[in-house]
Amino acid sequence: MTLSDKDGGGAGAIARLLLRWYDDHARSLPWRIAPGSGESPDPYRVWLSEIMLQQTTVAAVAPYFAEFTRRWPTVADLAAAPDEDVLAAWAGLGYYARARNLIACAREVVAAGGVFPDTEEGLRALPGVGAYTAAAIAAIAFGRRAVVVDANVERVVSRLFAIRTPLPASKPEIRTATDAITPEDRAGDFAQAMMDLGARVCTVREPACLICPIANHCDAREQGIAAILPAKTPKKPRPERTGTAFWIERGEGDAREVLLVSRPAKGMLAGMRALPSDGWSARGDGDGVPPVNAHWQVLEASVTHGFTHFTLTMQLMAARHDGGDVPEGEWWPVARIGDAGLPTLFARAAAGALACWPDGDD
Ligand code: SF4
Secondary structure (H helix, E strand, C coil): CCCCCCCCCCHHHHHHHHHHHHHHHCCCCCCCCCCCCCCCCCHHHHHHHHHHHCCCCHHHHHHHHHHHHHHCCCHHHHHHCCHHHHHHHHCCCCCCHHHHHHHHHHHHHHHCCCCCCCCHHHHHCCCCCCHHHHHHHHHHHHCCCCCCCCHHHHHHHHHHCCCCCCECCCHHHHHHHHHHHCCCCCHHHHHHHHHHHHHHCCCCCCCCHHHCCCHHHCHHHHHCCHHHCCCECCCCCCCEEEEEEEEEEECCHHHCEEEEEECCCCCCCCCCEECCECCCCCCCCCCCCCCCCCCCEEEEEEEEEECCCCEEEEEEEEEECCCCCCCCCEEEEHHHHHHCCCCHHHHHHHHHHHHHCCCCCC
């Protein structure tokens, strides 16, 4: 791997060109300080946005970021919030371990004086902050020189250096190459410029090399292979799991209620509000056994949901509660099911149950 030097540039020239482009073309994002504004980034907002953006798109994150910063404008406000309020506000954003780590991290920062650590090492010690996130916060919030490599940066750098080794084996090579072009000054703007270039110019399917500020340094463009990089090792198919969710209802008309439970403290969707279900997990299928004796109906609806390591197809069963013992939980008004903060899987299950069983009849 070598740096192209087609116009007498090299690593320093790439950073200069990219930063100049960023000054004119930076995306306007709710958590971002515009280049040249003179304002200092708020580490809380940078941290919150980076946690939300893990595995999630900018478009999906924006309304959640707005709501979180409206309700909890500082890390102290977030640390003081009840767990269930934060988990409910997170509902729909997915990867719920992030929300639990978010709460733990906010409380740890507040317990240590309310100030985020300003080094990669210090940030990495916080719950939910991995190598990438620590580098991004150190660079963006504190201006530290850090090597920030997200999926956009992986794509840009793979192309810039024409790295043909497939991902993920190429990650160390990509990191070394990113390190080589990361400047000492404006490291945060540089990281954000690389992300913006990947999102807007060096896109997955059609890299717009004609308008790219670093085109003269790009080996993949010169070799005509930009669109096929980065190469990827084919993924193994995700295991398929099956399970059942149970809609248990009581009351009539406006007084209709459905039983909601809290998921176990460990495992998938831990601690979230949910319909009772039958023990499905990443490791195996559910047993299909309802939690109470009742006149059960199998509904003609199922929900398929992709988790990181498996795909779950969840059957739905419904019954009216006839007075026996039920699992520990809360009876929730059916008319307000949208306010329960159900994670996406169970929100879709609830919608499926109501579509198939609109009046709660058996
Ligand atoms: Fe990406 Fe094309 Fe720019 Fe190379 S020249 S970095 S392939 S947009």
